[in-house]
Amino acid sequence: MKIDVLTIFPDMFKGPMETSIIGRAQGKGIVSIQTHDVRDYTDNKHRRVDDTPFGGGAGMVMMAQPFFDALEKILDAKAGEKAPDTRVVLLTPQGKTFDQAKARELSQIPRLVMLCGRYEGIDDRVRQVWVDEELSIGDYVLTGGELAAMVIIDAVVRLLPGALGDESSAEEESFSDGLLEYPQFTKPAQFRGLEVPPVLLSGHHASIRRWRRKESLKRTYQVRPELLKERNFDFDDQVLMAE
Numbered sequence: 001m002k003i004d005v006l007t008i009f010p011d012m013f014k015g016p017m018e019t020s021i022i023g024r025a026q027g028k029g030i031v032s033i034q035t036h037d038v039r040d041y042t043d044n045k046h047r048r049v050d051d052t053p054f055g056g057g058a059g060m061v062m063m064a065q066p067f068f069d070a071l072e073k074i075l076d077a078k079a080g081e082k083a084p085d086t087r088v089v090l091l092t093p094q095g096k097t098f099d100q101a102k103a104r105e106l107s108q109i110p111r112l113v114m115l116c117g118r119y120e121g122i123d124d125r126v127r128q129v130w131v132d133e134e135l136s137i138g139d140y141v142l143t144g145g146e147l148a149a150m151v152i153i154d155a156v157v158r159l160l161p162g163a164l165g166d167e168s169s170a171e172e173e174s175f176s177d178g179l180l181e182y183p184q185f186t187k188p189a190q191f192r193g194l195e196v197p198p199v200l201l202s203g204h205h206a207s208i209r210r211w212r213r214k215e216s217l218k219r220t221y222q223v224r225p226e227l228l229k230e231r232n233f234d235f236d237d238q239v240l241m242a243e
């Protein structure tokens with residue numbers, strides 16, 4: 001997978017995208033993440049990327065021109081004629097909320113281009129001509145799309161084959177089946193008088209599976225009951241919840 005990020009703050013991506021799983025995935029050639037400084041595509045000598053909004057109002061709006069020129073260069077395409085394997089994503093609080101299903105969908109796309117806005121957003125003609133999809137990471141306002149882009153990149157890249165050491169770990173976790181994760185423990189079995197649930201030390205794999213499933217259901221019910229609303233429970237889950 002190739003990911004291009006258009007931003008006026010490429011330095012924000014330096015540490016995070018070189019660290020841990022994402023850094024290793026890049027090293028292994030599973031993904032290549034390239035940032036592009038939108039200022040490099042300005043056509044004015046001051047490298048200005050923003051201007052005042054038509055119609056008035058507070059704040060500044062990012063100009064269309066640097067984004068158009070950057071996208072034409074990076075995608076080697078004239079406006080709206082990009083390759084079909086490419087998805088252009090605009091990060092904005094006005095977008096649809098990103099979730100695990102969207103992460104799975106994006107992980108199947110060979111080329112992602114992420115547009116990060118600052119100020120009061122980007123001239124809407126960029127969206128009209130280039131953008132396939134607008135995404136938000138939740139109902140709160142960030143100072144720009146950069147952190148949202150990194151969140152999405154992290155969630156997508158870890159799903160790419162070979163990105164995680166243990167291939168099962170992407171499947172067997174929170175949200176892969178729409179429930180929250182069960183509690184985890186590691187050695188020592190006793191720590192400052194606090195015990196590990198004995199079933200986890202029993203070696204009875206069926207009992208452990210059962211205990212974990214029950215804890216997942218319990219946690220989800222307590223913390224995120226809305227996740228259970230539209231769900232059809234199989235017989236085993238109904239038995240666990242009746243206990």
Ligand code: 6GU
Pocket residue numbers: 090091092093135136137138139140141142143144145148149
């Ligand atoms: Cl994608 N951008 C900004 N500026 N704020 C956000 C967001 C995106 N998602 C949640 N809040």
